Amino acid sequence: MSTSDAAATAPRTLRAGRWDRLLGSESTTGWLFVSPAVLVIGLFGVAPIVWSIVLSFQSNDLVTPATWVGMANYKALLKDPMFAASVRRTIVYTLLFVPIVTVAALAVAVALNRRLRGMRFYRTAVFAPVVTSTVATAIMFNWLLDPDFGIVNALLVKLGLPAQGFFQSPSQALYCIVVMTVWGWLGFAVIIYLAALQGVPLELMEAAAIDGATRWRAFRRVQLPLLGPATLFLVIWLSINALQLFDEIYVTTRGGPLSATTVVVYYLYQQAFQLFEAGYATAIAYVLFLGILLLTVVQLLIGRKFVYYRS
Amino acid sequence: MSYVAVERADTLGAAGVSGTAPLQGPETRRRRPSGWHLLLVPVALLMIFPFVWLIITSASTLAETRVFPPTLPAGFPVTWIQNLVHNYREAWTQAPFGRWVLNTTIVTFTVVIGNLAFCSLAGYALARLRFFGRTALFLVILATLMVPFQVVMIPVLLICKYLGMVDTLAALVVPNLVTPFGIFLLRQFFKTLPVEIEEAARIDGATRLGTLVKVLLPSMAAPLATVGIMTMLWSWNDFLWPLIAITSQDNMTLQLGLSSFVGSHVTNWPVLMAGTVMTQIPMLLIFLVAQRWFVQSFASSGVKG
Amino acid sequence: MILDKVRKEFPGKPPMVALEGLDLTIADGELLILVGPSGCGKTTALRCVAGLEQPTSGRVVIGDREVQDLPSRKRDVAMVFQNYALYPHLTVYGNLAFGLKEHHVPKPDIDRRVREMAKMLGIDRLLDRRPAQLSGGQSQRVAMGRALVREPQVFLLDEPLSNLDAKLRGQMRSEILQMQRRVGVTSLYVTHDQAEAMTLGDRIAVINGGVLQQLGTPEEVFRRPRNAFVAAFMGTPSMNLLRGTAEDGTVSAGDLRVTAAWVANGPVIVGFRPESLAPAEEAPGVPRLEMVVDVVEELGNETLVYGDVAGEIATVTIDATLPAPLEGSRARVAARLKGFSEVRRGDRLQLAVRDESMHLFDAATGEALAARARS
Numbered sequence A: 001m002s003t004s005d006a007a008a009t010a011p012r013t014l015r016a017g018r019w020d021r022l023l024g025s026e027s028t029t030g031w032l033f034v035s036p037a038v039l040v041i042g043l044f045g046v047a048p049i050v051w052s053i054v055l056s057f058q059s060n061d062l063v064t065p066a067t068w069v070g071m072a073n074y075k076a077l078l079k080d081p082m083f084a085a086s087v088r089r090t091i092v093y094t095l096l097f098v099p100i101v102t103v104a105a106l107a108v109a110v111a112l113n114r115r116l117r118g119m120r121f122y123r124t125a126v127f128a129p130v131v132t133s134t135v136a137t138a139i140m141f142n143w144l145l146d147p148d149f150g151i152v153n154a155l156l157v158k159l160g161l162p163a164q165g166f167f168q169s170p171s172q173a174l175y176c177i178v179v180m181t182v183w184g185w186l187g188f189a190v191i192i193y194l195a196a197l198q199g200v201p202l203e204l205m206e207a208a209a210i211d212g213a214t215r216w217r218a219f220r221r222v223q224l225p226l227l228g229p230a231t232l233f234l235v236i237w238l239s240i241n242a243l244q245l246f247d248e249i250y251v252t253t254r255g256g257p258l259s260a261t262t263v264v265v266y267y268l269y270q271q272a273f274q275l276f277e278a279g280y281a282t283a284i285a286y287v288l289f290l291g292i293l294l295l296t297v298v299q300l301l302i303g304r305k306f307v308y309y310r311s
Numbered sequence B: 001m002s003y004v005a006v007e008r009a010d011t012l013g014a015a016g017v018s019g020t021a022p023l024q025g026p027e028t029r030r031r032r033p034s035g036w037h038l039l040l041v042p043v044a045l046l047m048i049f050p051f052v053w054l055i056i057t058s059a060s061t062l063a064e065t066r067v068f069p070p071t072l073p074a075g076f077p078v079t080w081i082q083n084l085v086h087n088y089r090e091a092w093t094q095a096p097f098g099r100w101v102l103n104t105t106i107v108t109f110t111v112v113i114g115n116l117a118f119c120s121l122a123g124y125a126l127a128r129l130r131f132f133g134r135t136a137l138f139l140v141i142l143a144t145l146m147v148p149f150q151v152v153m154i155p156v157l158l159i160c161k162y163l164g165m166v167d168t169l170a171a172l173v174v175p176n177l178v179t180p181f182g183i184f185l186l187r188q189f190f191k192t193l194p195v196e197i198e199e200a201a202r203i204d205g206a207t208r209l210g211t212l213v214k215v216l217l218p219s220m221a222a223p224l225a226t227v228g229i230m231t232m233l234w235s236w237n238d239f240l241w242p243l244i245a246i247t248s249q250d251n252m253t254l255q256l257g258l259s260s261f262v263g264s265h266v267t268n269w270p271v272l273m274a275g276t277v278m279t280q281i282p283m284l285l286i287f288l289v290a291q292r293w294f295v296q297s298f299a300s301s302g303v304k305g
Numbered sequence C: 001m002i003l004d005k006v007r008k009e010f011p012g013k014p015p016m017v018a019l020e021g022l023d024l025t026i027a028d029g030e031l032l033i034l035v036g037p038s039g040c041g042k043t044t045a046l047r048c049v050a051g052l053e054q055p056t057s058g059r060v061v062i063g064d065r066e067v068q069d070l071p072s073r074k075r076d077v078a079m080v081f082q083n084y085a086l087y088p089h090l091t092v093y094g095n096l097a098f099g100l101k102e103h104h105v106p107k108p109d110i111d112r113r114v115r116e117m118a119k120m121l122g123i124d125r126l127l128d129r130r131p132a133q134l135s136g137g138q139s140q141r142v143a144m145g146r147a148l149v150r151e152p153q154v155f156l157l158d159e160p161l162s163n164l165d166a167k168l169r170g171q172m173r174s175e176i177l178q179m180q181r182r183v184g185v186t187s188l189y190v191t192h193d194q195a196e197a198m199t200l201g202d203r204i205a206v207i208n209g210g211v212l213q214q215l216g217t218p219e220e221v222f223r224r225p226r227n228a229f230v231a232a233f234m235g236t237p238s239m240n241l242l243r244g245t246a247e248d249g250t251v252s253a254g255d256l257r258v259t260a261a262w263v264a265n266g267p268v269i270v271g272f273r274p275e276s277l278a279p280a281e282e283a284p285g286v287p288r289l290e291m292v293v294d295v296v297e298e299l300g301n302e303t304l305v306y307g308d309v310a311g312e313i314a315t316v317t318i319d320a321t322l323p324a325p326l327e328g329s330r331a332r333v334a335a336r337l338k339g340f341s342e343v344r345r346g347d348r349l350q351l352a353v354r355d356e357s358m359h360l361f362d363a364a365t366g367e368a369l370a371a372r373a374r375s
């Protein structure tokens, strides 16, 4: 019925905005907005992923022309006893580091999640290592654990124990790395747990208390299950970082003594930048990537069984 | 009204991860010292001790670090301060710490600004604008988020070499100007915002960019702080990439410089410790001042990332 | 302002058609109400005008400009959102000034206009507050102020009152009306509340399923519904609709007999509003029907009586989520009786239907048969 009105007005209306349709369209704006990201991530994220696949099929010292070797790098990797040893060390390290940090952080977080005197101090003490660089951490522990003049050995002697070699002992160096990195990561894990604990509704704990549960049981049955997602996240995140351990080793032991701390990424670094085996190093990186992916998937699958998500 | 996600982040920051904790359960009413101190005191001491010993050593003379068992340096406080001054001066003159601070500050500052700007733009577009290839692009970005740096570091180095950036600060800045992490985090946040506020702004005459800058970003302190703080920490403390991208001493960052300093001073602990303290003080100070924001950032990046 | 065959499909399989060629013409300064059940496309129509959605086809004309390809900011429209959508980081002043700043109005003018508008709306004491510190009614005023201060060519409101409590809603309704009259801005007001539509608009557009059902003054839409949908949608309780048959000028539905000489033989729908029913003894000689009373609602000055009558009810799907009446059940009818009534549950009530308010609709299409059944 108003169609006729509209038709009548049509001739004298100005049709505006053909240009706006093109320039102001969501599509144009969208691409404009993502273009810096596309440029940077494309050049330094996506292209290198593809390139490194190619590299891993090459024998390449980054100087002389590369030769295509197919799967040779990967085959060599499987037979490389040094690589196998580095994988073993990495696994040992991860198996120690991840559970220790997780359990310790849970205990500390539960303790920090209350109103106590001196809480500010406690929290600051626990969080401060988080912002400390890995290099500085390594230097500090190198000094604390110095076999000749270190304070830790002094304490041991005072307690009537023999002085230890620590970073200079092939049998202890890896465990020293564990201690050092636990110190460095504890604060982060505590923060994650604290955040999760804040998310547990107070009423739930109160309800459990009213139901007659002891505090321990209330924690076990109510709080702990609700920390499942945080734990899963932490375990995955800590594992990923454990498998990529490098900085601390570079600064403290350089993979020694007697290769006792040559973990996968350190081995990769040696191959790439000391022996100039870029192709071989990249193959190691891909195997590492695969390992991380696999471990993450397995953890997620196990997590799905045991972790209870609200909502 | 206020945004849901901001509220949640605020609760986290204010209510307890830092500062004063909220009332938690029945035990808060009791006044006698809690048994939890038995756990917390040793833990806190263990966490603090390396720092304390670091500072004490930097207030020692070289000779005092060459005795076993070690003792506290003599002459508190006058000699301590003299030693401190001496050691810090030594460190400062033996290595270009000033230069390294400057380098690291330039790199960190640029990377943080770049990430705030570009990740906001990209995160907003990926959350809100319908454009061709959006889903594919987002998936690609997610994929790069999963790939460990070791996989790409050699090609990235080669690309930097090709672009003439190796051994310049540009190599430290450009590849990190945008991080998939920042894009992902901000995109998730934009998704939680009510779309009407944006629409109101557009009807009120703002362009998309204007809407983003004038309406959305000002009320996004929490997620922007997260991106800013995470990239700041990451950039300030990064080691592996500077190690392979930078060769000349003048272009080193603090962490790389410090590690090169270790090589030449491995036996002079007081000076090395002084150098270490110098490299850590800026970030520790920022942390002490903005602890609340740091903690909240870690928590929210953890929960979502 | 004109909407000309505006069609909007949302992508999907199959595409979701929200508007099927909507035609509307709104005169300058008019307040047009867009009313319809939930999901009928009201908001979509409004957003097409605002430029927040791009119509799939059709034209939107504001003044003498065809604007369907323009971005929102160039359309010179203002909108009040259901949840107000105030800028959370700006003060009330900042909220009001935002649009003016974006349009590069000189600073002194901004200040003057913001203060005038705030005064007019009675929010001048709130200018330094932030949205989080405002009550619902205050937020509502600020949202209106923010839209009106720009002196837009078209003023759009999407269910602006639905977040307010009932009492405040009544008050704000008249305030909106006053403001609109005072500013004289062409306005399009969306609501799903037909009572709001009746009291507010110069004209009402009733929409269903993305199709315009009727456009007219509140009186026209109420008294002369073009089809059974409009009849059933406008008014509470709804118009009673019974299935019937027309034969030789007489329509019969249950007990009811109506003469309507112009109706062709065949099935029809008979409609009559609850308020046109009265106890039979008060109105002799008009069509009657008998109701078995089921529910009685005393409202003081009137009584709502629900009960069953003979015959079969005609259902008009207003909201697909409502259950259809059971097959074969007796027809449920509502009556609005004056004053206090002695009726009890189970009573058999003789009711008369005032003739002039009887409506007849085609049983197949729902179209009104002539404007009204006049005897």
Ligand SMILES: Nc1ncnc2c1ncn2[C@@H]1O[C@H](COP(=O)(O)OP(=O)(O)OP(=O)(O)O)[C@@H](O)[C@H]1O
Pocket: C010, C011, C016, C017, C018, C036, C037, C038, C039, C040, C041, C042, C043, C044, C045, C192
């Ligand atoms: N962005 C969208 N994508 C797909 N379908 C949509 C979209 N927006 C709306 N629709 C659909 O279009 C139809 C009309 O929606 P619209 O919001 O206009 O209804 P409405 O009349 O405003 O309803 P209400 O009274 O509930 O607000 C609905 O069926 C809705 O599901």
Ligand SMILES: [Mg+2]
Pocket: C042, C043, C044
């Ligand atoms: Mg709507």
